[in-house]
Amino acid sequence: MIYLKIMQAHLRFTLRRSMMIFILFIQPVLFVGLSYYIYKDSSLTDIGSKIFIAGALTNFWACIVFSSISDVERERWMGTLELIFASPLGFKHTQIAKTIACLLLGLIPAVIAYLLILLIGLELSFAAGLKSLIAAVVLIAFMFSLSLCLSCFFAISRNSRVVMNAFEYPFFVLSGFVFPISMLPQGLYFLAVANPLTYPVALFRQAVIGEKFYLSWDLLLLVSITLTSFFFILALWLFKKIENYVRISCSFSLV
């Protein structure tokens, strides 16, 4: 019940921020429009699905970064981060509830992108229905785990605002949100392969548009689930560590 209340409060608060209004409602429209005009005269096939993947994933990630992660920074500046830590519920449970709310918000741009693509009259030919659904669930679960880990990192960072921006375009490039990582030059390709976000994204791309990756779909699924579990366990460990660090160092909000 308390989770629902936190989620409700977080949703209300987030929807009052102009940046989030832009990310949730304006950016998907602009991005789908831009992608459509870039792709429409190209030789690419199944452009509806490709625009959907690009629009949904980039905005979903932006929503995670600018809502879930920047939320910690906002709490710090508002002076409420200490209260969250001191509350009986604690930082971990509050952050889990907020992250779930952010994930729900992140689905709004995907729905907008889907509707716009249908409105334009493009086809969305999901290569494998059930596989697409499984890949979407795994991708969302991975984003949830990763977001929890990042919120721990940002809780003790004093430079979240600057670092946060570096989480947008570098990850768009190195995770294959819009184009396959095989297009990248060798140096960047190795970085992309080392990037854990690449695997659930590749799983989703392979399920939706049948794009080839250096791992088969079954192996990708296994790797993605393993990474999701790893980041979730890491997040739980980090929450504990940060709780101790904050109490011992006593320098939590001294920005």
Add this chain to the structure above:
Amino acid sequence: MIRFFRMGYYSWLELQGHIRLDLLLISKLINPLFTLLFFVYFVQYAYPDAAIEFLILGNALLMSASVITFNIASIFSHERQAGTLSLIIASPVSRLLLFSSKSIGFLLDALLVPIISIGCSLLFFESLHFLAILMSATLIFSGIIAAFCLGVLLSVSILLISENMIVTNTSWVILVAFSGVHIPPNSMPELMEILRHFLPMAHAIDGLRSIYSISSISWTEALLLMGHELLLAVIFVVSGYYLLAILERRAKVTAKLDLE
């Protein structure tokens, strides 16, 4: 003169308060470079044969627009947030001088971004022709000046509303979409193609496209395109100056110096 540049430095520092070297690298090198790479590969995915030189130079120009729309356009709204806008409006100093000094740091910043991006991307160029590079550089410079002047107009316009994030983000995406780097002008809807001529950088990008994608252009044609950019720059600055004068008068009449 020292005061002029000192104010520019403080203004830059206020918005770019992350002067630690690692953070400076993130915001001035890694982020612009990856933004550039993102848009280059975005287009190359659809058009594998697209001229890479044009994509790099065009996107480098857009990176400058990003610095301008997100920083210069926010100068006045940041003053309002900090509670210093009233003091600026009440001071007898020339508005033009004041704004120039506050934005000089960002103009240099905006000029630095394409230089760094182009420097890092030189490996992609198949051959370097001095005249083509010189013509590209002058076109890019005229585009940056026009974008800078749009930033001045935006900065004043933002005072009319309370939120600046939506305006700055939307402006940047519109500049990207209408610029013609990613969507060739002949693939745009008619209205979009007409409107882009009233936006900065479109003519400079048309010039760059002619140099690297279609055929070479003469210096006269290039100078005409630069002239278009500079004309737009003058229109934006004059409009911004008069809009600020109107807002100042309104602020004095309603006794609200922070123009809210």
